[in-house]
Amino acid sequence: MDSxxxxxxxxxxxxxxxxxxxxxxxxxxRKGEVHALVGENGAGKSTLMNILSxxxxxDEGEIFLNGQEVHIENHKHAQSLGISIVYQDRSLVDNLxxxxxxxxxxxxxxxLGLIDTKKxxxxxxQFLKELNLHNSNSKTLVGELSPAMQQMVEIAKALSQNPHIxxxxxPTATITEAEVNVLFNIVRQLTEKGGSVIYISHRLSEIxxxxxxxxxxxxxxxxGTKEVKETNVxxxxxxxxxxxxxxxxxxxxxxxxxxLEVKNLSxxxxxxxxxxxxxxxxVSLVGLAGAGRTETAMAIFGADPNASGEVYVFGIKxxxxxPTDAIGHGIGYLPEDRKQQGLFLEMxxxxxxxxxxxxxxxxxxxxxxxxxxxxxxxxxxxDRLRIATPSVKRNxxxxxxGNQQKVIVAKWLMVHPKILVVDxxxxxxxxxxxxxxxxxxxxxxxxxxxxxxxxxxxxxxLALSDRIIVMWNxxxxxxxxxxxxxxxxxxxxxxxxxxxxx
Numbered sequence: 001m002d003s004x005x006x007x008x009x010x011x012x013x014x015x016x017x018x019x020x021x022x023x024x025x026x027x028x029x030r031k032g033e034v035h036a037l038v039g040e041n042g043a044g045k046s047t048l049m050n051i052l053s054x055x056x057x058x059d060e061g062e063i064f065l066n067g068q069e070v071h072i073e074n075h076k077h078a079q080s081l082g083i084s085i086v087y088q089d090r091s092l093v094d095n096l097x098x099x100x101x102x103x104x105x106x107x108x109x110x111x112l113g114l115i116d117t118k119k120x121x122x123x124x125x126q127f128l129k130e131l132n133l134h135n136s137n138s139k140t141l142v143g144e145l146s147p148a149m150q151q152m153v154e155i156a157k158a159l160s161q162n163p164h165i166x167x168x169x170x171p172t173a174t175i176t177e178a179e180v181n182v183l184f185n186i187v188r189q190l191t192e193k194g195g196s197v198i199y200i201s202h203r204l205s206e207i208x209x210x211x212x213x214x215x216x217x218x219x220x221x222x223x224g225t226k227e228v229k230e231t232n233v234x235x236x237x238x239x240x241x242x243x244x245x246x247x248x249x250x251x252x253x254x255x256x257x258x259x260l261e262v263k264n265l266s267x268x269x270x271x272x273x274x275x276x277x278x279x280x281x282x283v284s285l286v287g288l289a290g291a292g293r294t295e296t297a298m299a300i301f302g303a304d305p306n307a308s309g310e311v312y313v314f315g316i317k318x319x320x321x322x323p324t325d326a327i328g329h330g331i332g333y334l335p336e337d338r339k340q341q342g343l344f345l346e347m348x349x350x351x352x353x354x355x356x357x358x359x360x361x362x363x364x365x366x367x368x369x370x371x372x373x374x375x376x377x378x379x380x381x382x383d384r385l386r387i388a389t390p391s392v393k394r395n396x397x398x399x400x401x402g403n404q405q406k407v408i409v410a411k412w413l414m415v416h417p418k419i420l421v422v423d424x425x426x427x428x429x430x431x432x433x434x435x436x437x438x439x440x441x442x443x444x445x446x447x448x449x450x451x452x453x454x455x456x457x458x459x460x461x462l463a464l465s466d467r468i469i470v471m472w473n474x475x476x477x478x479x480x481x482x483x484x485x486x487x488x489x490x491x492x493x494x495x496x497x498x499x500x501x502x
Contacts, residue, residue, distance in 0.1 A: 005067075006031045006196050007052075007165055012061030014047050021047040023220045024061070029165065034187060034197045036211035036228070038204070039240055040432045042388070042400035043217040045200050046088075049167050052198075053085040054078035082164030086154050086171055088200075094143030099124035101142050102157045127156040132182045148175040155183065159190075166190060167198045172206060173427060176288060184210050202429065203457075204233050216240055241432040251442075252466050252483070254281035259314060259450035260300070260331075260419050267299040267307030270474040277419065282441065282451040284461040287471035287497045293454045294336060296471070297421045300452070301333045302326040313419070332417030334408050336424045336454070343404060345397040349389060350378035352396050353410045381410035385440060402433025409440055420444065423454045438464060458490045470496035 007029040014022040022044045029035050039045050050056040052063070054075040063070055065081055072078050078085075092101045099120050100107075108119040124138035131152050142150060152175065158166060168187075172180050187197050187210060199211055207214055208228055216223040216239040223239045260277040270292030277283050285293040299307035302320040311318055313329045320326050323333070344352055354374050378392040385406045389399060396407055405425065412420060425441065426434040441464060445451055455461045461468055462482055470478040470493055478496035480488045 004030045004032075006065070008064040009048070009052075010062045010064070012048065012051065012063070013059050014044075014051065014056060015059055021220050022051075022058075025217065025220070025222045027215055027222065028225075029196050029198060030213075031196060032191045032194050033212040034191055034199050034210050036199045036201070036207040036214040037217065038201070038207065038214060038236060039217035039223075040400075040402070042219075042403075043240070044220040045217055046169065047220075048217070049085060049169060049198070049200065052078065052083055052165075053167060054083075079161055079163075082162075083167070084158040084161045084163035084165070085167040086151075086158045086169060088170040088173065092142045092150055092154060092157075095141060097139050097141055098128070098136065098145075098153050098156075099138040101153055102127060102160050104157075106160075123160075124156075127160055130159070131156055131186065148179055151175050152179060152182075155186070159186070163195065165196045165198065167200075169200045170202065171199075172201065172203065176290075180206075202431065202434075204236060204431070207236070208233070237431055252281070253442075253445040253448075254466050255279040255448065257314065258312075260452070261312040261315075262300060263310040263312075265296065265299060265307060265309035265311070267295060267304045267309075269295045270299075270471070273309070273476060275469055275476070275479070277450045277452055279418075279450050280445050280448050281466045282445050282453060282464050284453045284455055284465040284468045285471060286455065286458065286461050286468050286493055291471040291497065292474040293471055294423055297333070297423060297452060297454055300326070301331060301421060303333075327415060327417075330416075330418035332412035332415050332420045334412060334420070334422040334425060336427065343396050343408060346395060348393050349382070349387065349396055349399070349407055350374050350392040352407050353378045353381055353392070353414060355411060377414065378410075381413060385410055386436060400429075400433075402429040402436070405429055405433070405437060406440075409437070413444075417449065419450045419452070421452045421454075424456060425453065426455075426457070426460060434460075458493055461493075462488065462490070468493065472497055472499040 005028050009025060009027040011024045011026065012022055013024055025044065025048060037045050047056065051058050052072065054072045054077050063072065070081060072081065102124055103120060108116045108123065110116040121138040128136045128138065133152055136149065142153060145153065151171065155171065171183060175183070191197060199207070201207060211228050213225055213227055214231070214236060215225040216236065218240060226236070255278055257279050258276050259279045263274050265273040269290070273296050285296060287293050295304065298304055300311060302322045302325050305321060311320055318329050320329065326333070344355065354377065375392060381387070382389065382392055387403050387406045387410070389403065396404055399407065422441065426437050429437070441451060453461070453464065465482045468480045468482060468488070469476060470480070477499060480493065482488055
């Protein structure tokens with residue numbers, strides 16, 4: 001083992017019922033490096049990290065820490081060994097303060113054995129200062145924070161344990177560009193002091209910005225490690241998916257008839273939004289976090305009862321007071337947070353797919369549920385969308401992120417929407433699954449569905465959209481046609497998104 005190696009994983013395997021999640025995986029992490037770990041959803045990344053953080057026990061293999069074999073018993077044992085993790089799914093408690101979350105179970109005590117609140121808040125404020133969160137109050141309840149702020153608190157919680165090895169699992173999925181820069185500075189400071197970072201992300205551009213080396217997993221097997229400066233995105237993608245991905249060429253399916261029109265729509269965090277969406281057209285709402293994109297989409301879907309303005313569906317003015325009204329007018333909505341807002345995780349795939357249109361499950365006029373009809377419909381969408389599962393009776397929680405996203409798409413396809421709103425359709429899923437989601441959206445457009453998409457990934461918006469509507473500070477600042485991609489650039493979009501062209 002190399003003298004600079006701080007962590008070595010040798011021949012680690014892990015099997016769950018019916019699935020071999022890891023198969024004799026080898027990995028070596030050096031002192032003072034950022035080591036990226038990539039792979040498609042279901043490749044085994046999270047399973048391996050759960051073994052390192054003490055949540056799972058390996059079935060076979062060995063783990064060495066600074067040359068000594070260790071048997072990680074549980075999460076607390078991992079922390080005592082200097083291993084901390086920031087999960088993709090946050091582990092914070094909403095009704096506790098920032099301070100109480102960061103130092104949960106480790107609060108400083110006074111001479112009487114009681115929590116020293118003054119010291120606790122001082123320690124918390126120090127971490128908030130290091131994370132450049134000067135405006136945050138250590139006493140604020142976590143439930144009152146934005147998703148981006150909650151993620152930064154999660155990072156502060158891990159850093160407060162003074163880890164030698166910090167595992168970051170999709171740490172930038174919900175934070176803004178400014179917070180990404182803060183995070184990267186913290187990562188660099190940690191590695192300069194000799195700490196090591198295992199960095200998991202589907203955003204390959206981040207890997208090439210922050211990582212020293214990158215390792216690839218595929219179907220639970222180790223594919224190899226590359227020096228970042230000696231490889232490129234195409235090579236990494238090919239290692240991940242086993243094939244080259246075709247680059248999207250602009251192709252429009254837009255028709256003449258207007259499917260959706262909003263006039264002077266105003267609501268929480270947005271105002272005076274006016275635009276049209278044609279049948280078969282894909283239009284993206286783009287902007288920085290807080291620009292009002294999701295709020296605009298949710299108002300159209302009836303989730304903001306206080307919104308004002310006019311909404312027209314195929315030329316007819318409609319009064320949408322709630323999501324039920326929206327669905328009745330042929331509007332579907334894929335939410336940004338699939339786990340919290342889009343799925344019943346502990347229910348089966350077929351139950352989730354049918355949940356948007358229970359009428360399809362009715363056997364006869366007596367309103368009895370037809371189980372066979374549900375299973376047949378679910379299997380139809382399983383095949384159509386290539387949902388990777390041995391059975392539609394399997395619970396959704398057991399699926400990878402990409403396949404969970406396909407289940408939500410199937411749910412809304414059962415409703416047969418004329419207009420489909422998709423909010424961050426590929427967040428947290430791998431490049432291979434992204435390509436499949438892109439193909440599904442393009443196919444829907446070709447069939448005449450009008451699609452309003454929200455995306456924080458500019459290459460995605462450029463690849464899929466007919467037009468891009470840019471928002472800043474709650475209002476439209478630009479509208480761009482993607483028919484000539486040489487004329488529409490990411491830099492141009494960012495100028496509108498930053499209010500510079502306002």
